[in-house]
Amino acid sequence: MIKIYFNPSCPELALSVAAIMKSYRQKHLILLIASDPWQMVQYEDEMKKEVFLEAEKINNEVLEIEAQENLIPDNQIYDDLSADDKIILLNIHPLNKEESEYLINFFEKHQGKIKLWVDVYNDWDPHVLRYLKSDETCKFLFDENKSVLQMLKEYGFKISEELFQLSDELRDGTVKTDLAARYIAALSAACITDNNSSTGIKNYFDAFTSVVNEIFTGERNAYLDELVADFLKANKQMPKIKKLATDNHKFFTAAKNIGRPIGYLELKNINPSLDLSELLEYGGEMFPWLFIINYNIDDGPGVLFTSSKIPIFELLERCKAILGDIPSLFPFLEQEVINFKE
Numbered sequence: 001m002i003k004i005y006f007n008p009s010c011p012e013l014a015l016s017v018a019a020i021m022k023s024y025r026q027k028h029l030i031l032l033i034a035s036d037p038w039q040m041v042q043y044e045d046e047m048k049k050e051v052f053l054e055a056e057k058i059n060n061e062v063l064e065i066e067a068q069e070n071l072i073p074d075n076q077i078y079d080d081l082s083a084d085d086k087i088i089l090l091n092i093h094p095l096n097k098e099e100s101e102y103l104i105n106f107f108e109k110h111q112g113k114i115k116l117w118v119d120v121y122n123d124w125d126p127h128v129l130r131y132l133k134s135d136e137t138c139k140f141l142f143d144e145n146k147s148v149l150q151m152l153k154e155y156g157f158k159i160s161e162e163l164f165q166l167s168d169e170l171r172d173g174t175v176k177t178d179l180a181a182r183y184i185a186a187l188s189a190a191c192i193t194d195n196n197s198s199t200g201i202k203n204y205f206d207a208f209t210s211v212v213n214e215i216f217t218g219e220r221n222a223y224l225d226e227l228v229a230d231f232l233k234a235n236k237q238m239p240k241i242k243k244l245a246t247d248n249h250k251f252f253t254a255a256k257n258i259g260r261p262i263g264y265l266e267l268k269n270i271n272p273s274l275d276l277s278e279l280l281e282y283g284g285e286m287f288p289w290l291f292i293i294n295y296n297i298d299d300g301p302g303v304l305f306t307s308s309k310i311p312i313f314e315l316l317e318r319c320k321a322i323l324g325d326i327p328s329l330f331p332f333l334e335q336e337v338i339n340f341k342e
Helices: 013-024 037-042 044-065 074-082 097-109 126-132 148-155 162-172 178-195 202-217 222-242 250-257 276-286 312-322 326-339
Strands: 002-006 030-034 086-090 114-119 139-142 262-267 290-297 300-306
Touching (some): 002 013, 013 086, 013 162, 013 202, 037 097, 097 126, 114 148, 139 148, 148 162, 178 202, 178 222, 178 276, 222 276, 262 276, 276 290, 312 326
Parallel strands (some): 002 086, 262 290
């Protein structure tokens, strides 16, 4: 089984993953894992459980993709899962000493299984790097002046030339081609949806793997179409929604009367791809004392607020026990604004 650990903050890695999958598609079951260094150690047991639970689902997807080819029997799926892994790491690197320790622990635990490590990070601790590269069973491709895709091609993976410009666009967030615009919009919509919820990076991971599958199969992915539509709809709605922010709310008249207006925005059943963080920043500039967004996404209520006058983390700590109780929360927040000493 091939396990590909990739840095989720690098959307361009979807193309590298697709290139690797094309090289191994008829020989191995491939599992993608979005991970930071600390997660690689902390959640490894949970990952293993998820792998076994998803095995039949993965096999069904393989059957659909390769309907006319030699198929992988269900029992072989489980044999592959139990067999020795081959691990590939893409842009996984430590940003501090603690993360270096996590990576070293992961490396030592899987020494001999890690076959390829590709990274563009340029600030490795030289002692850590020297230790890792002492393992001759792993090929290290580390070069800050090249992309992961370039290094994979030089290593021997077959990669079409048109993917290189697309990779640069996804990495830099620039849009020169329709395909880059499609993927950037879809990944952005998924990322915003995750930020608006408590799902971690679930939607982003689904979008990332959909990009991989679209490149891998050459077939247009319906989920990406939905995300792009949501992204465009949310961007069209944004200017209109910003105009709804007001300080004329019955809950906060006392604060307004003393010259400390509180901005308020109520949003019901909003598009999950609507960027609430952008709205919060916008409202915070208009209403520096306090700006509140009271919203609902898929029947899930939520409240966000910000202030440039009152230390926001201290304010959150004081009201955390009543965050879900609007009738108690709003009077509390107004009183905090009224009583704050500048």
